[in-house]
Amino acid sequence: MNLSTKDGMIQYCKQVAKTNNWNLNKDKETLKDLIDGLLNNKLRYGYQSCPCRLASGKRELDHDLICPCDYAPADIKEYGACYCNLYLASNFYEKGLEFLNVPERRPIDLQRKAEENL
Amino acid sequence: MSNADVMFDFCKEEFNIVDGSKTSQKISLFTLSTCMWCKKTKKYLNDNNIKYRFIDVDKIDKNTKKAILDCLRKTYKERIAFPFLIVDDQPLVGYDPEKYKKLIKRE
Numbered sequence: 117m118n119l120s121t122k123d124g125m126i127q128y129c130k131q132v133a134k135t136n137n138w139n140l141n142k143d144k145e146t147l148k149d150l151i152d153g154l155l156n157n158k159l160r161y162g163y164q165s166c167p168c169r170l171a172s173g174k175r176e177l178d179h180d181l182i183c184p185c186d187y188a189p190a191d192i193k194e195y196g197a198c199y200c201n202l203y204l205a206s207n208f209y210e211k212g213l214e215f216l217n218v219p220e221r222r223p224i225d226l227q228r229k230a231e232e233n234l
Numbered sequence: 235m236s237n238a239d240v241m242f243d244f245c246k247e248e249f250n251i252v253d254g255s256k257t258s259q260k261i262s263l264f265t266l267s268t269c270m271w272c273k274k275t276k277k278y279l280n281d282n283n284i285k286y287r288f289i290d291v292d293k294i295d296k297n298t299k300k301a302i303l304d305c306l307r308k309t310y311k312e313r314i315a316f317p318f319l320i321v322d323d324q325p326l327v328g329y330d331p332e333k334y335k336k337l338i339k340r341e
Contacts, residue, residue, distance in 0.1 A: 146270055153268030167268035170292060170316065200270065217328050220315055231303050231314070234296045 119164060125155045128164075129202065132184050138192060138203040143214070150202045154183055168200035169222070172230040180226060187221040195219075236260040237323045241305050245289065245298050252276075254285035256340050261286035264302065264318040267293050271329040275317040278331055284338060291316070 117131075118124035129151065133140045141147045153167025165171040166181045180186040188198040196205040197216040208216075220227075238260060242249075249262070261279070265272035267290040279286050291299055306314055310325040319326045321337045 149270035149273055153266075153270065156268050168266065168271055168316065170266060170314075215329075217330065220313060224313065227314075231300070234299055 119158050120155075122151060122155055125151050125158065125164065129154070129183075133203055136184070136189070136192075136203070137206055139206055139208055141201055141204060142209065146201065146215070150200060154202075166200055170231070172233050174230075174233060177226075177230040177233055180222065185222075191218050191221055237309075238262050238320050241309060242302070245294075245302060248289050248294055248298060249287040250289070251287050252280065252285065254279070254283040256283045257285060257338055259322050259339060260320075261338070262320045263288040264291050264306070264316060264320075265289070266291060266316045269316050272317040274329045275319065275334075278329075278334055282338075282340075 117127045119128055129140060141150065150167055154164045157163070157165040157167060157171060161171055161173050161175070161178070163175055163178070164183045165178050166183055166185050169181050171178045171181060184203060185199065188203055191198050192203060192205050195216060195218045196208050196211065196213070197203070197218055199218045199220065201215050201218070242262060261284065263275065263279070263286055265276065265288055276288065289302070291302060303314060306318060312318070312325050312327045315327050317329060324337060326333055326337060
């Protein structure tokens with residue numbers, strides 16, 4: 117699949133969700149915004165960095181933010197959603213939630229290092 | 235002028251101004267153009283006719299970006315994340331409409 121196209125990015129995210137037994141966000145507008153954000157980052161950085169976090173643009177400093185980010189499995193397990201709510205636990209909608217603010221799990225030293233090397 | 239006005243005077247040209255009539259508070263918003271939480275925050279402010287100014291931090295030059303991050307880090311105790319909303323001099327990080335209702339006065 118070609119991640120530099122919108123269709124390719126959608127297929128990629130569907131595949132990630134299926135492989136991990138996660139749901140994709142079902143809100144059409146939210147999903148569109150998230151896919152657009154991932155595609156934008158793929159096109160400008162060369163990799164699909166998390167759309168809700170500031171990337172440095174340097175792959176070696178952003179590798180943990182490449183979607184699905186390193187923190188998604190633990191966040192979905194603990195909270196039911198990844199940081200940006202693209203991926204949701206299989207039972208997310210049974211809880212009656214529309215969205216969920218997930219605390220940042222990324223270690224602060226990785227964030228600071230990326231911010232210092234913008 | 236609020237402290238935020240003074241602090242971010244160096245990047246005042248970067249701010250996009252969105253007009254509104256329902257608050258006299260000074261509202262500055264730092265966002266990412268790709269972030270759906272940031273879009274929700276802008277929509278909340280727009281829908282409630284609240285005047286604010288914003289910068290999409292991912293779209294500005296790296297020196298200004300670094301200066302803004304330094305300024306946010308030194309001034310506020312919040313961890314930097316987006317959206318980063320400042321109402322007068324009160325910071326609020328993340329999309330939280332319930333807190334927006336409490337923090338932003340309707341006039």
